[in-house]
Amino acid sequence: MELPPRPKLFDFHGVSMTHYFTDNWENIQNFQARPDDILIATYPKAGTTWVSYILDLLYFGQTAPERQTSLPIYERVPFLESDFHILPPGTELADKLSTSPRLIKTHLPVQLVPKSFWEQNCRIVYVARNAKDNAVSYFHFDRMNKADPEPGDWNNFLQRFMDGKMVFGPWYDHVTGWWERKQTHSKLHYVFYEDMVEDTGRELDRLCSFLGLSPSAEEKERVRGGVQFDTMKKNSMANYSTVPIMDFKISPFMRKGKVGDWKNHFTVAQNEQFDEDYKKKMKNTTVQFRTVV
Template identity: 70%
Template structure:
């Protein structure tokens, strides 16, 4: 089993080597005008949106994809250099589909310039996900998690959205509350005239419990994932933080959150 990587400072944020070893090629990646970039903070619903988009675009035209090609090959992780699979850049460059669906966890300032120059569409899914626990909570508040501070990540894309019309912001809470509504909004953003029956089919196919059991979607076939510790897909719930925070931690985090978010119009819900 591959050992845990060490974090280090890189371009102003915390990183691990899996996402920096191909940096020159990542930054020089040539986007196309019809590319769709799924830009998220880690554990924020990335796979959910990836699968929804793949089904919307290719569920009928290339149905065999769903049963034979893992999601990380259909929607490459641009900056990733992982064992036993091609780099994210190589996978993206060789995607046979149009549009190309590409995933990144990079903060807005590190996204390759060509994505902005080509006016590509993108969407950002955002949801704070604490993980495992007391020391991690402190690291989270200190911004010492991989891909940098959550606050900078979600606010950076939110501010970009104010001047960049091809950016669609999605919230995990909204998707859990009403997936069909959010799929409809996504289709509208993308200019897709997908029939209601097809949207309903996509919604059913991307129910959390269905995705969690789908080997082509749940990352169980990727070498760096140790499912004996934890599945890649956790619970798909909103409000699970109540099962982790002590009263003191909740008070401490609430003060920290309010301070960090006081200068933005971006608003999140923590319960639905």
């Protein structure tokens, strides 16, 4: 299919966006959440699909195993604000979900999330990834994802990342905004990507505790096996290989899934500049990240 040219960034309520995430804005803002909905929130390329898959397996792996082989993850866990015109808008996909609970994903910064999620006191799982690895992953994603602006070379991209000129705004505001909300919204579980890589089983236990689930040891092992990075990377229902806006010849949707890959990309000078800038931007928050595990 013939794809439209890559979109341009523009300012939307103080956040950089492209039209793919604002075309359906009225329906997004008016979206009616249900009390048992679970919202999976992340900055792009921070582990969204990983956590989506974990939750889908926890809730439906045994009761509806056919989902795993017949439905791509983006239909099981709709991307709320998306309107790529090759699929129905995310709000429509979410409204059509027959499952309970509904699993819904978003990359929106906390201040743009539809108010019904707060009014219904929904459970929210937020996944955060350290800025350096997140930037590297986002760079490779933008190279292959035709629905995002052209990334340019790594040096220019990194500068833009530091300036916050990214789809869904600055990483810094995103992770700190959701961290602050965690202090007042008791049903928000804040997960670090690095912790999940370090010990998936432990983080799975914490997630189950937050969700009030008590799967058997055997079931937990099955989930853990199903969400190993290499397993998911090969799974066409999880790896987005069925989406025509992504060019897997340039880079796969799931590339490495590791902590510390930034060391293969940052020069010494870039790293020093990034660290200095990071200290300034993160000085007023208590959230802390690890760049190695």
